[in-house]
Each structure stands twice: as C-alpha cells, then as structure tokens.
Amino acid sequence: xxxxxxxxxxxxxxxxxxxxGCAQSEDSMDAIYPQxxxxxxxxxxxxxxxxxxxxxxxRVIEDQELLPEPLVIVNVPxxxxxxxxxxxxxxxxxxxxxxxxxxxxxxxxxxxxxxxGPEAFEPVAGTGDVGLVIAVTDDSPYQSLEHLMxxxxxxxDTILFSANLGAPVHFAGLMLESAAKEQGxxxxxxxQHGGGAKRYGALIGGHAEVSAFSVAEYQQFRESGLRxxxxxxxxxHPAVDATTALSQGFDVVSRNMQFWWAPKGTSSSRIEFxxxxxxxxxxxxxxxxxxxxxxxxxxxxxxxxxxxxxxxRSARIAAVSQxxxxxxxxxxxxxxxxxxxxxxxxxxxxxxxxxxxxxxESVKRPPHVIRSMLMTILATIGYVLLLQSERFDxxxxxxxxxxxxxxxxxxxxxxxxxxxLATSLVMSVGLHAVFTKIFVxxxx
Amino acid sequence: xxxxxxxxxxxxxxxxxxxxxVGTSLGILVGAIPGLTGAMLxxxxxxxxxxxxxxxxxxxLISMYVGSVSGGLITAxxxxxxxxxxxxxxxxxxxxxxxxGQPGRALGLGIGASLCGGLVSWVILVLLSQPMxxxxxxxxxxxxxxxxxxxxxxxxxxxxxSLSRGLLSGMLGIxxxxxxxxxxxxxxRWTLGxxxxxxxxxxxxxxxxxxxxxxxxxELLTLHQPATRVDAAxxxxxWRWADWTRYKINxxxxxxxxxxxxxxxxxxxxxxxxVAYSAAKNSSKTPEQFGKGSEEGIIASEAANNATVGGALxxxxxxxxPGSVIDAILLGALVIHGLQPGPFLFENNPQTVGxxxxxxxxxxxxxxxxxxxxxxxxxxxxxxxxxxxxxxxxTFCVVGSYALANRMFDVWVMLGFGLVGVLMDxxxxxxxxxxxxxxxxxxxxxxxxxxxxxxGGSYLPLITxxxxxxxxxxxxxxxxxxxxxxxxPEETQQWAEEEVADQSVE
Numbered sequence: 001x002x003x004x005x006x007x008x009x010x011x012x013x014x015x016x017x018x019x020x021g022c023a024q025s026e027d028s029m030d031a032i033y034p035q036x037x038x039x040x041x042x043x044x045x046x047x048x049x050x051x052x053x054x055x056x057x058x059r060v061i062e063d064q065e066l067l068p069e070p071l072v073i074v075n076v077p078x079x080x081x082x083x084x085x086x087x088x089x090x091x092x093x094x095x096x097x098x099x100x101x102x103x104x105x106x107x108x109x110x111x112x113x114x115x116x117g118p119e120a121f122e123p124v125a126g127t128g129d130v131g132l133v134i135a136v137t138d139d140s141p142y143q144s145l146e147h148l149m150x151x152x153x154x155x156x157d158t159i160l161f162s163a164n165l166g167a168p169v170h171f172a173g174l175m176l177e178s179a180a181k182e183q184g185x186x187x188x189x190x191x192q193h194g195g196g197a198k199r200y201g202a203l204i205g206g207h208a209e210v211s212a213f214s215v216a217e218y219q220q221f222r223e224s225g226l227r228x229x230x231x232x233x234x235x236x237h238p239a240v241d242a243t244t245a246l247s248q249g250f251d252v253v254s255r256n257m258q259f260w261w262a263p264k265g266t267s268s269s270r271i272e273f274x275x276x277x278x279x280x281x282x283x284x285x286x287x288x289x290x291x292x293x294x295x296x297x298x299x300x301x302x303x304x305x306x307x308x309x310x311x312x313r314s315a316r317i318a319a320v321s322q323x324x325x326x327x328x329x330x331x332x333x334x335x336x337x338x339x340x341x342x343x344x345x346x347x348x349x350x351x352x353x354x355x356x357x358x359x360x361e362s363v364k365r366p367p368h369v370i371r372s373m374l375m376t377i378l379a380t381i382g383y384v385l386l387l388q389s390e391r392f393d394x395x396x397x398x399x400x401x402x403x404x405x406x407x408x409x410x411x412x413x414x415x416x417x418x419x420x421l422a423t424s425l426v427m428s429v430g431l432h433a434v435f436t437k438i439f440v441x442x443x444x
Numbered sequence: 445x446x447x448x449x450x451x452x453x454x455x456x457x458x459x460x461x462x463x464x465x466v467g468t469s470l471g472i473l474v475g476a477i478p479g480l481t482g483a484m485l486x487x488x489x490x491x492x493x494x495x496x497x498x499x500x501x502x503x504x505l506i507s508m509y510v511g512s513v514s515g516g517l518i519t520a521x522x523x524x525x526x527x528x529x530x531x532x533x534x535x536x537x538x539x540x541x542x543x544x545g546q547p548g549r550a551l552g553l554g555i556g557a558s559l560c561g562g563l564v565s566w567v568i569l570v571l572l573s574q575p576m577x578x579x580x581x582x583x584x585x586x587x588x589x590x591x592x593x594x595x596x597x598x599x600x601x602x603x604x605x606s607l608s609r610g611l612l613s614g615m616l617g618i619x620x621x622x623x624x625x626x627x628x629x630x631x632x633r634w635t636l637g638x639x640x641x642x643x644x645x646x647x648x649x650x651x652x653x654x655x656x657x658x659x660x661x662x663e664l665l666t667l668h669q670p671a672t673r674v675d676a677a678x679x680x681x682x683w684r685w686a687d688w689t690r691y692k693i694n695x696x697x698x699x700x701x702x703x704x705x706x707x708x709x710x711x712x713x714x715x716x717x718x719v720a721y722s723a724a725k726n727s728s729k730t731p732e733q734f735g736k737g738s739e740e741g742i743i744a745s746e747a748a749n750n751a752t753v754g755g756a757l758x759x760x761x762x763x764x765x766p767g768s769v770i771d772a773i774l775l776g777a778l779v780i781h782g783l784q785p786g787p788f789l790f791e792n793n794p795q796t797v798g799x800x801x802x803x804x805x806x807x808x809x810x811x812x813x814x815x816x817x818x819x820x821x822x823x824x825x826x827x828x829x830x831x832x833x834x835x836x837x838x839t840f841c842v843v844g845s846y847a848l849a850n851r852m853f854d855v856w857v858m859l860g861f862g863l864v865g866v867l868m869d870x871x872x873x874x875x876x877x878x879x880x881x882x883x884x885x886x887x888x889x890x891x892x893x894x895x896x897x898x899x900g901g902s903y904l905p906l907i908t909x910x911x912x913x914x915x916x917x918x919x920x921x922x923x924x925x926x927x928x929x930x931x932x933p934e935e936t937q938q939w940a941e942e943e944v945a946d947q948s949v950e
Contacts, residue, residue: 074850080625083643087851113625113632160898165629191585191897192628192890197784197792205581205787207898224791326901328893332622332634335885339619342612346873349608365665373664380838384859387842388852402835409664410831423832427839434492435847 033095033270034069040098040260042075043084049216051075053128053258054100056290060281067277080104080166082114085261089120093263095270098124102256103168106317111166118310121261125275126301126309127282128291129257131233132172133218133240136210137203138225145230145248148210149176153184161188162199162208169199172212172232172254174320179250187323200226214256215239215295239295253316257301257309275302375408399428451798454499455806463504464803468810471511476519476527476822480837482512483769484656487648488840490777491847498781499799505777506757506800509770510562510807513713513750514815517554518822521742522547530713530749533721537734537741544737552683553739554746555815557695560688561747562808564699565706565754569761570801572707574790576762581787583763585895586905590915592888595765597919598708599877607926613873617881618888620645627886628893640853647776649845649858650882651769654875656841657862660834662869667830681816691743694724702748706755706767713749713768720748754804760785761797765887769876772883 040058044050051073058071076084081104088099099121109117134145142148152159163170173188180186188210193202196217202208204225218226219239228242232254236244245252260278262271281287282300291298301309383401386392402424407413410420454460474485486508493501516531521538534554541550583591600610623634624644635641688695698720705716724744725734734741756767757774764786766772778785783793790797845858868875899905907913 076850083640086639086642157900189897189900192894194890195784197786197788201581201786201788205584207584207894220792326897328628328896331889331892332619335615335619335622339612339615342608342615345608346612346871349606350872369665369667372667373661376664376834376838377661380842381859384842384852384855387846387855398839402839405835405838406831409667409834410829411667416829416831419832423836427836431839431843435843 033273034067036096037070037072038067038096038098038274039072039074040100041084041088042073042100043081044075049214050100050102050258053296056287057127057278057281060284060287061277063286064280064284066280080108080113082108085114088261088263089116091263093122093265093267095262095266095274097263098274099261100258101261102258103313103317104256105259105261106314107168107171108166110317111170111322113166118259118261118314120264122264122266122271123306123310124260124262124271124302125278126257126259126306127278127299128296129233129255129299130215130296131231131237131244131253131255132168132212133215133228133237133242134172134176134210134212134230134232134245135203135218135226135228138227140209140227142210142229145176145245145250148229149180149183149186149250152177152186152188153180156185156187157189159188159210160208161190162193162202162211163190164194164199165190165192168254168256169212171317171320172252174322175232175252175254175316176245176250178320179245179252196220212254219295237295255313257313259310275300372408376405379404379408395428395432397428398431399424402427447795447798451795451802454795454799455802459500460503463500464507464806464810467504467507468511468807469814471508471513472515472518472811472814472818473511473822474508475512475515475531477515477828477833478519478523478525478527480659480833481528481655482509483651483773484659484837485512486770486773487651488656488837488844490648490773490780491844493777493781498778498783498793499796501777501781502774502796502799503803505774506803507807507810509774510750510753510804510811511814512770513753514555514558514562514746514811515822516749517558517746518551518815518819521550521554528713530717530752531745532714533717533745533749534742536721537736537738537745540735540737541739541742546682546737548680549682549739550737550742551815551819552681553687553742555681555812555819556683556687557691557698557743557746558750558815559808559812560695561699561702561750562753562804562811564696564747565703565751566801566804566808568700568703569754569757569804573758573762573797576758577787577790580763583911584905584909585891585898586909587911587915588891589888589895590906590912590919591763592765592884592891594915594919594922595708596881596884596888597922599880609873610877613868613875614877614881616873617878617883618885620650620878621882621885626893627890628897640851645857645861645882646848646854647772647883648848649854650861651773651879652841652845653858653861653863654865654868654878655769656837657858658865658869658875660837660841661862661866663830663834681819691740694740694743695747697727698724698744698747699751702751703755705748706752707758708767713752716752716755717745717749720744750808757800757804761789761800762787766880766883769879772879775883 040054042051042054054073058073061067061071076087081101085099085101085105088097091097105114106117108114136142136148142151148159161173163173170190173190177186177188191202191208193199193208193211196213199208199211199213200217200221203211210229212232213221213226215237218228222228222241228240230242230245230248230250230252231237231240232245232252234244234246234253236247260274262274279300279302282298288298379401383397386397387394403420406416406420406423410416413420470485470489471482474480475482486505489505489508493504496504512528513530516527517534517538519525519527520531520534521542524535524539526532526535538550538554541547596614600607600614621644623636623641625632625642632642701720701723702713702716705719706713721734721741721744724740725731728734728738728740730738730740752768756771759765759767760771760775764775764784766775775785778796783789783796841858842855845854846852848854865875868878895905896903905912906916
C-alpha cells in the first residue's frame with residue numbers, strides 16, 4: 001500500500017505541475033499574425049444558411065492552406081444572432097475572434113432587439129450577397145406585386161404577411177409598405193411564424209397570404225407550390241421566375257449579405273490580412289462552384305466600398321416605419337401567478353407530513369455518505385470554476401477531477417487506485433481528443 | 445416513400461450499422477443500470493452528434509431510445525429493481541418467476557414481448573404519421589395552441605403523481621422557459637440584466653441538471669445500500685415459437701395500447717405498461733397469478749413499454765410536438781441539425797423521415813439480438829462500481845452542457861437545475877411534467893401570439909374554430925375527470941406514491 005500512496009503523491013505532483021505549465025501566457029502583441037487559430041463566431045446553429053456559407057469558406061482556406069493556423073467555426077446560436085454578436089463585441093480586439101453576421105445585425109438594432117449595430121464593430125468584409133424573394137402560393141389570386149399592393153392599400157390590415165419579426169424578412173414587408181406610400185397608406189398584418197419552413201407552412205396551410213424567402217428557401221419550396229412575385233435585388237436573379245421589385249415600380253431592395261466583423265479596435269493591418277485571405281478564398285474555383293449551386297454572388301466588398309454599402313443598407317432599413325405589434329397578453333406574469341397559487345396548494349396539502357419524513361430520512365443516512373456527497377459537489381464546482389478561468393489545460397483539470405471524485409466516492413480508494421487512475425486518464429485525454437479532433441468543438 | 449433503394453443502402457452502410465449497434469447496446473446498458481435513464485444518455489450524447497449529419501445523428505439517438513426502454517427488463521427481472529421506471533410492472537411478475545427457478549423463461553418472455561411491441565408500433569408509425577402530417581397543415585395557430593393546452597393538462601393529470609403536483613411541475617417548467625427572447629416577438633424579457641440569458645435557458649443543460657445531476661446526488665446518498673440478485677447463469681433463455689400464437693391476443697392488445705398511449709402527448713412508457721398490465725389482468729383467465737410470476741403480466745408490461753416508442757414518435761414527426769421527455773430531446777436534435785419537424789418534414793426531408801422509421805425497425809431487431817445474446821451477462825454489468833460510473837457521468841454533464849453553445853454559462857445553468865432537481869425530488873414533485881411544460885410552453889405562446897396577430901387581437905377563434913373548440917373541451921373534460929379521482933383518493937393516492945418513488949421518466 002505504501003507504493004500506492006507514493007504513486008498517488010507522484011501523480012498529484014506531476015499533474016499540478018502540468019496544470020501550471022499549461023497555463024497560457026499572455027499574448028505578446030507580435031507583428032506575426034496569426035499565431036493561433038482564428039475563431040469565427042457564427043451566431044446561428046449548425047446546418048443553417050450562415051453556417052453552411054462559413055464552412056464552405058473554411059474548407060477552402062484549409063485545403064489551399066491560405067492561413068498558417070486553422071480557421072475554427074464556433075456556432076453560438078440564439079436570440080436572433082445577438083448572443084453570438086455580443087460575444088464578439090466584448091472579445092479582445094486582437095483579430096483572433098471574428099463574427100459572421102448578415103443584415104440581421106441592422107434589422108435587430110432597428111427593431112430594438114439589440115442595443116448595438118454595425119457601429120459597435122470594425123467591418124471586415126461583405127461576401128455572398130443575395131436578395132429576398134416575395135412569394136405567394138401557386139393558387140393565390142395575386143398575379144403581380146402591383147396587384148397585391150393595390151389590395152394592401154385598398155384594404156389595409158387585412159393581408160396576412162408571414163414574418164420573422166425583427167429579421168430582414170419582416171423588413172422586406174415594411175419596405176414594401178413604404179414603397180407603396182404614393183398610392184395611399186399600405187399596411188400588412190404581420191404574423192410571427194419564424195424560419196423559412198414555418199413561413200412556407202403557414203402559406204400552404206392558408207394561415208397567411210404572402211411572405212419573403214431567401215433564394216435558397218424559395219428554390220427548395222418552389223416545386224411544392226410557391227410562386228415568386230418579385231425579387232428584391234438590383235439585377236434580376238437567374239433562379240427566380242419574377243422580375244425585380246424595382247422594375248415593377250417599387251423602390252425595394254432587401255438583400256442579405258454575409259458580413260465579417262471584428263471587435264472594435266482591431267488593428268487595420270490584421271483586418272486587411274483577413275480581407276486578403278477572404279478574397280483569395282472567394283476566388284477559388286471550388287467556392288465559386290459551390291456558391292453558384294446556392295445561387296449566391298461570389299463578390300467581396302471591403303474598405304470604403306463596404307462602408308458605403310453598409311451606410312446605404314442602414315439607411316434603407318432605418319427609413320421604414322415600424323409599428324408596435326398588437327398588445328399581447330403578459331404570459332410570464334400569468335404563469336408566475338399560477339405557479340404561486342399551485343405552490344401554496346401543494347404546500348398546504350403536505351406540509352406537516354413532509355417535514356417529519358425528511359427529518360427521518362436524513363437521520364437514517366450515515367455521516368460519511370453525506371460528507372462524500374458534499375465533497376463531490378464541491379469538487380464539481382471547483383472544476384467548473386477552474387475551467388471557466390481558462391488558465392489551465394482541459395486534460396489536466398479533467399484528470400484531476402475524475403481522480404478526486406472517484407477517490408471520494410470509492411470506499412476503498414487504495415484498492416481501486418489503479419482502475420481509478422486508468423479511468424481518469426482515459427476520460428481526460430480521450431474526451432479531449434474526441435471533442436477537439438473528431439467533433440471540432442472548442443473545449444475550454 | 446421516395447428513394448427506398450437509397451434509404452436501404454444508407455441503412456446498410458457500415459456507419460449506420462455501427463451507429464445502430466453502438467446506440468442500441470448503450471441504450472440497453474443504460475436502461476439496465478438502475479438510476480441511469482435513456483433521457484440522460486440521449487441528452488449527454490446529443491452534443492456528440494453536432495458535427496455529424498442529421499441522419500446519422502438520428503440513427504444513433506433513436507437506437508439509444510429503443511435500447512433504453514428495453515434494457516430495464518433485465519434488472520427488473522433479476523435484481524427486482526426496474527432499470528427504468530418503464531419496467532416497473534415487469535418487476536411484479538418477472539422477479540417472482542425468476543426467483544421461482546425460471547429466470548431464463550422470465551427473461552425470454554420479456555425479450556420476445558419487447559420485440560413484438562416494437563414491431564407493432566413501428567407498423568402504426570409508418571401507417572399513421574403521413575396522414576396525420578397532411579391533416580395537421582389544416583391546423584391554424586389557435587388550433588395548435590388548444591392542442592398544446594390539452595397535452596399539458598394530459599401530462600399533469602394522467603402523468604402519475606397527484607394532480608396538484610403534476611400541474612405545479614408543468615407550470616414551473618413553463619415559467620422557467622419564460623426568460624429570454626419572447627418566442628412571439630423576439631423581445632427580451634426577464635433576464636435581470638444578464639445578457640447570457642437573452643436566449644433563455646436551453647433545454648439540454650436544464651435536462652441534464654434535472655435528470656443526471658439530481659440522480660447522481662441520489663446515488664451518492666444510497667451508496668451504502670446493497671442489491672439482491674438472482675443468478676441466471678445456469679438457466680437458458682426460453683421463448684418459443686408457440687408463444688407467439690399462445691399469447692397473440694395479449695401481445696397485440698398490449699402493443700396497441702402501448703402505441704396509442706405513446707401517441708398521446710406527454711405520457712410515456714410508464715403509463716403505457718401500467719394500462720396494458722391492468723388490461724391483461726382484467727381479461728385474464730387466471731388473474732390471481734398476477735403479481736406472483738404470471739407470464740401474461742410480463743408480456744403485457746414489456747410489449748406495451750416498447751410500443752410507446754413508436755407511438756410517441758408519431759406526433760413528433762407529424763406535428764413537431766414531443767410525446768415524451770426523450771422525444772423533447774429528439775425535437776431539439778432535429779432543430780440543431782437544421783430539420784424542422786412537423787408537417788413539412790415529409791415534403792422537405794423525406795429521406796430523414798425514412799431514416800427515422802427504418803432506424804426504429806432495425807434498432808428493434810438489434811435490441812432483440814443483443815438482449816438474446818447478452819441479457820444474462822448484463823445483470824453483472826449493471827452493478828458496475830459507482831466510483832467509476834459517477835465521475836464519468838459528472839464529467840460528461842459538464843462537457844456536454846458546455847459543448848451545446850460553447851459557453852460556460854450553460855454549465856452553471858446545468859448545476860443550478862441539478863439543485864432544482866434535488867429539491868423537487870425531496871418535495872416529491874415529478875420531473876417529467878416540468879420538462880414537457882418547458883418544451884411546450886414556448887410552443888403554446890408562439891401559436892397563441894401568432895393567432896392573436898392573425899385575428900387582430902381577438903380571442904374568439906379559440907372557440908369558433910371547431911378543431912380548437914374540440915381540443916379545449918377535451919382538455920376541460922380531462923381536468924374534471926382527474927379532479928373527480930382526487931375526490932376518491934384511496935387507489936390513486938397509492939398509485940401516485942409508487943410512481944413518485946421512482947420519480948423519473950421513461
């Protein structure tokens with residue numbers, strides 16, 4: 001048993017050493033960039049349009065070795081892209097954290113969902129521009145945009161526009177209203193349905209009359225009964241069976257461009273470097289081919305061109321007038337009230353019985369069981385805190401954590417030492433390898 | 445279904461076969477180990493599937509689902525401990541039969557019945573989900589809202605524990621889903637200034653906390669209690685062809701009951717097996733044998749709990765409404781992989797629907813094979829030492845929560861809900877309605893608000909649309925019915941206590 005204790009002590013020394021050895025040193029602001037992987041935050045879930053686009057670019061950069069360090073895509077979905085954009089806004093402006101976010105960054109700001117917009121970032125580049133398609137179902141009575149808008153003007157607040165409130169789709173509708181101003185007051189009735197598949201479902205089910213779709217969505221649903229009325233780009237799109245809204249007499253341009261952003265204060269030399277890499281990537285044959293399949297223009301905007309484009313888009317979005325939605329019930333407060341009521345009912349039913357029971361239960365348990373439970377909980381909290389500090393290596397911390405908890409729980413720690421050590425090693429190194437190598441998830 | 449040859453060739457690729465093998469066997473193992481549930485396994489495995497395509501991910505997760513419902517019968521029969529609450533009824537007859545010297549017969553009956561339940565529910569899944577999906581496009585926002593309301597009342601009232609506790613748990617789940625961006629307008633509310641909360645609490649950390657962490661605490665507190673077991677090594681598995689014909693009515697009835705109870709949103713395998721068991725007892729020629737080692741009892745319980753899997757997948761695929769906790773996780777998995785469950789899954793991703801159905805069929809065959817070969821040895825594995833098992837699960841809880849969105853915030857949420865889970869356990873509030881409420885709450889709100897926007901603020905369509913009216917009336921009737929049984933306390937009270945004792949899902 002002495003040997004075992006020695007081994008244990010040795011291991012502890014070894015791994016404490018390892019932890020501190022692995023603590024990352026502060027970045028030296030060297031001229032050489034990049035020295036470590038560049039993270040691109042995609043504020044939507046994996047598999048969506050933005051994610052697909054990011055991964056096409058990433059693949060080319062990797063295949064053609066355009067960067068000495070890898071480009072890592074990190075999906076941080078939620079709240080219409082604001083969870084991810086906030087992370088980049090607050091990140092260190094060292095060029096190692098970038099954001100890929102389309103026009104939603106402007107519409108979210110203008111609709112009040114986010115308190116900041118393009119001004120909170122350094123714009124890097126704009127890539128892959130594609131317009132929205134105004135569409136109805138095949139059997140819809142509306143044959144042209146003009147026909148539709150005449151009805152909207154004549155009978156305001158009757159035509160149901162299936163929307164994703166606060167997103168570019170919603171603003172396409174608002175822009176149509178503004179463009180029809182000369183004919184009178186145009187008002188759609190907006191209904192929240194969310195993503196493309198849900199909006200399409202609402203149209204097919206007869207729960208809305210018109211909506212806007214990305215070109216990719218439009219192509220996906222066209223076969224099963226979607227008809228385009230107008231394309232909201234400047235030039236007509238080869239894949240859309242309708243002319244532009246501009247040529248139909250409505251001054252509506254609503255496009256989605258994938259913009260690359262860096263945190264405010266990132267040095268311009270690093271931004272230029274990224275622009276150079278993106279330019280090369282977009283020029284490559286495989287990207288051109290893949291973007292052609294997705295019907296996306298392979299252009300890259302940067303520098304003053306980008307600034308002008310952003311200003312133009314912001315102006316168009318800011319020009320539309322927003323209306324508050326109809327008053328909706330305050331569901332959170334209602335739920336809270338019901339929970340309070342039910343809580344009182346349940347408490348009243350079983351107060352005395354429970355109190356006695358739980359006392360008996362806690363007496364029955366031997367103290368060492370309680371102690372090991374509390375120690376396990378403390379170890380877990382410590383583990384998470386240390387991980388969060390991002391100062392230590394994931395593998396070393398996990399090894400120590402599994403080792404400690406196993407020793408706490410085991411009733412004969414000395415006898416089980418070897419199997420516990422083996423488990424700890426497999427868990428720490430194995431998990432790290434599985435997550436970073438196979439699943440490409442960025443562990444703390 | 446289009447592309448049947450492609451589907452078959454996909455299912456026969458080594459990747460798909462390996463995923464099914466791994467998924468089913470892991471599911472069986474977890475199902476067999478008391479304290480580990482399928483919901484826990486699937487929630488912890490979900491982050492591992494992020495970088496796979498949607499189809500392979502579903503193959504893995506659904507195989508786990510099928511396996512986990514089946515594995516419980518081993519420990520229920522040999523250790524008198526239901527590995528999952530779904531095999532609670534199997535203990536009643538499986539253990540006496542095994543103890544009476546026929547462990548092989550008891551296991552064989554359970555395994556055969558499981559296969560039958562799985563296959564019958566698969567047939568119904570294939571037959572029913574497409575028509576249901578087509579019908580559901582007619583449902584408007586208000587209809588959906590009423591449907592969800594009915595589902596919520598259903599879980600709270602039929603879900604096992606007392607009505608008030610079930611309702612409280614469901615409403616708590618809805619309340620916890622409230623902070624963050626409103627599903628209707630995107631407006632941010634109730635975040636107390638924490639921007640990390642802008643998207644609310646995510647399902648995965650909440651679920652891992654409620655089920656895995658609180659279960660670990662429970663295990664830690666019961667470390668010193670040893671288990672009893674029957675040694676099955678000498679007895680060979682016994683399931684004959686004659687059993688198919690001998691028990692055909694019982695098998696069919698239990699499987700169909702299980703499937704249809706599975707379809708009802710919110711109530712899963714536990715209730716399925718209880719109902720089928722009582723039905724078998726009521727129509728048996730030898731009801732006095734039930735509870736003392738009746739073969740019919742084992743068959744009813746195991747056929748029904750496996751049948752609920754196929755049943756519960758139907759509303760998930762057709763309506764996008766989860767029928768059980770595991771289906772709620774599967775819903776999350778579909779969305780993460782960019783697939784929108786509901787009526788248009790058939791149209792947009794027919795391949796995915798095919799994969800779900802084919803996996804359900806293959807996994808049942810795999811499950812049967814694995815159980816047949818390894819059932820007896822698994823009883824030993826089920827007593828894997830806790831000091832190895834618990835640290836591994838704890839690490840997975842932390843890493844899994846982090847991997848969801850690459851942020852530590854979710855890890856803290858997971859630990860916080862671990863505490864909530866322990867407290868709910870203490871106060872005997874069931875966790876299943878909480879999860880279903882958490883998932884259905886935002887769906888209800890989204891549809892209610894869409895309906896109000898459509899109608900210009902009027903609530904009238906709730907009762908003027910016939911479908912909506914029917915659902916609301918059903919919900920109301922259910923509520924009254926369960927209030928009535930509260931007033932007649934003896935039997936329900938007893939049932940509730942047993943149910944709460946196992947406090948868990950599936």
